[in-house]
Amino acid sequence: MKQPGIRILLATVALMLLVAPAWAEIEFFGTAKVKPTVYTDFDFQSSEHDAPIGNEGGLTDGEHIRGEFRLGWKAKGDKWSVKMIAEADVLYEKDTADRSFYKFAEKEDQPNSGGEFGIERVELLYTFLPQLELETGWDVRALDIKTGGLLFGDDHPFIGFRGKLSQQTSYEALYITVQNRQPISTAPSPEWGSSTEDDWRVYTLKLVQDLGGESTALPQNAFFGNADAERDTLKFSVSPIYAYSDNDSKHAQIHYYGLEITGQAGWFKPYFEVVAADGEFDDGKDISSWAMFAGLEMTINKAFNPYVAFRYTQGDDDDTDNDVDGWVGVGDIAMYSGLIGMDGNVLGSDMRQSYGATLYSYTPGGATTGNRYGGNGNGSSGDNPGQKLIAVGTRGDLSALVPKLMYKTQAFFIWYDETDNLGADVDDYAGTTFDLQLLYAISKNFSIDYLFSTFIPGDGIEDQYGDDTAFVNTLTLAWSY
Secondary structure: OHHHHHHHHHHHHHHHHHHOOOOOOOEEEEEEEEEEEEEEOOOOOOOOOOOOEEEOOEEEOOEEEEEEEEEEEEEEOOOEEEEEEEEEEEEOOHHHHOOOOOOOOOOOOOOOHHHOOEEEEEEEEEEEEOOEEEEEEOOOEEOOOOOOOOOOEEOOOEEEEEEEEEOOEEEEEEEEEEEOOOOOOOOOOOOOOOOOOOOEEEEEEEEEEEEEEEOOOOHHHHHOOOOOOOOOEEEEEEEEEEEEEEEHHHOEEEEEEEEEEEEEEOOEEEEEEEEEEEEEEOOOOEEEEEEEEEEEEEOOOOOOEEEEEEEEEOOOOOOOOOEEOOOOOOOOOHHHOOOOOOOOOOOOOOOOOOOOOOOOOOOOOOOOOOOEEEOHHHOEEOOOOOEEEEEEEEEEEOOOOOOOEEEEEEEEEEEOOOOHHHOOOOOOEEEEEEEEEEEEEEEOOEEEEEEEEEEEEOHHHHOOOOOOOEEEEEEEEEEEO
């Protein structure tokens, strides 16, 4: 009597499995990075103790070990995908390892916000049409990270659409909530006069038009003896950029207009962008500034790819007038930019106590304090001195000499664009930086990376702070799986 019932049950379950929607396979992945690091003389004064320096693990200075531990998972179907990455980014110490203190529960005035393991990255996608893909989450999005990183790049929360309008034309439109804070306390701060008083929202649109293709008659082939014409490429991507920053938190509204161009012409890879800002503060002060980046890389061979670049941000020459001319983007992302970026180098570190660059930024937006309206952490000043930076460097793969060894090295020569707001008799030459990065990939799952980076102060820094050299030394032990 029981056997027919069991058979009917099994048949019913099998039928349900056939008609039910298929579950997607989940793929797990992760990285673990341990970074013994030494920061030295970020104030350019060896006789004084550095102020706290902020990195992704928290506030620190001197010697420390930072740990960045990530666990990710993703799943996808024909038209959808889900990706999430959980992270703990911490400074090595007992209280961090034991989770002895947390955000809002302070110990020695150091909230342990970095030790709260949670979702660091989210990307949720659904494709309705090739021309219309819904995207939301808080994964990395950028407007100009391929070139100078002058305007925006970060993992802020967003929702928007992207798609391909044709084979060579694509777009991305985003609504980014940098800040969306509400007065949740029973006694909110007096300055919170409305539910939007501390908000900061950014609206962006970027088009990408691909141009060119293959060419068999590029003159540099003959010049360099490239008989096989292996670099017969002539292609460019032209990208108009628009962003609107509705920064109620700083009482400022700014329109950004830009153009980014990347490409390759045989042996040469050009990088170019120009961005203009136009807006105003609620008190009537006018915001008008611009910035640009131009670079050229020559791909000679795997081991040697030299490049030169010029980076400019306008400075303000009078912090007492109603014209706010110092360049401030939504978030300078130069440290991760395509040509002259280098993760962890001294110029991209937190140098607010002296030169004024905030974390990830090369621009001295924190060198002054007035008329703040954007930048990383909303802490960059429109009165800042701006920058003229000339870069020379090279990068490549040295596997022909030492298997699995790669490198990048570069030098920056940095001038202030304007010095009037820095004090009397400040020279315009800020200083020279030098970076050397070596990466040895022991296996596909483990690598060792060493970074040496130094900032040699010029007369402009010496006139304000000191004449001692700043250093960063970092060893990165990286596991991936």
